[in-house]
């Protein structure tokens with residue numbers, strides 16, 4: 001593990017649940033590494049990422065955003081497989097360097113877009129692929145939280161030096177577009193955007209990054225839609241919703257109701273309950289808890305870790321978010337900032353690597 005915060009704790013839990021031994025941890029200082037190692041029950045600390053990478057099979061990068069790219073690259077160059085938190089990098093250029101480095105080294109390199117691992121998300125994706133929505137007409141995505149609503153709320157992400165030039169979109173908009181494109185099997189090709197800051201100053205320092213972003217999108221397949229991302233929406237804790245509507249019907253997934261799938265039809269909507277016996281194969285594979293027993297975030301994280309390690313062993317699990325998907329999210333974040341700054345439509349870069 002690189003890092004000792006909430007995400008390192010979540011990764012350590014998921015890694016263990018997926019059968020790994022968490023053997024060593026490094027952090028920004030020796031003291032914080034030792035503290036985190038004790039708290040997470042990790043037996044050893046390492047002085048830096050290179051030393052860490054030499055003693056393990058897989059490095060999980062859970063450090064602040066601005067150092068993700070440097071840490072992931074150091075781990076790859078030392079020969080390790082890498083799981084790197086999102087945003088993979090704070091610029092699309094750096095993310096592209098990582099994709100190339102991982103390819104050249106032949107290592108498994110994944111990004112925890114974990115909401116892909118809710119079984120009902122896989123069910124939605126399978127149904128969309130099988131034609132349940134027909135030709136996609138509209139997409140609607142929202143990702144709303146409220147933990148940055150108070151002017152006193154502060155976090156390292158507010159500082160662009162640690163968090164990068166985008167805050168809300170890089171942090172959670174990246175999940176939103178990944179989930180939307182994953183379920184739709186379609187890609188955003190151009191967008192227009194506007195961003196907002198709730199407070200000009202937080203904890204005595206000027207705020208330069210966005211609390212909210214509103215984005216209008218067009219997809220390659222010809223659908224149009226909107227994305228609303230906010231970390232200042234009172235009462236919303238982790239409200240990630242994606243709705244896809246087409247000529248034959250609609251689907252909606254809601255991450256706070258992960259055991260359900262909303263299906264829209266002109267004659268009325270139905271809500272499908274997660275029941276492994278009635279799901280498509282990929283959804284049933286991830287549905288590791290019996291029907292009626294709620295699954296959630298930690299189950300999705302564990303499934304992500306399990307599939308990452310399966311790929312390390314040479315398998316090819318379907319739907320595993322790789323560094324190329326992290327690059328995709330970085331390009332979309334980049335496009336949102338450029339569109340907001342210019343007030344114009346911006347194409348999303350689709351070039352290879």
Ligand code: SOE
Pocket residue numbers: 145171172175238
């Ligand atoms: C905070 O916004 C956060 O923890 C994100 O950083 C995670 O990626 C998201 O899964 C939940 O919210």
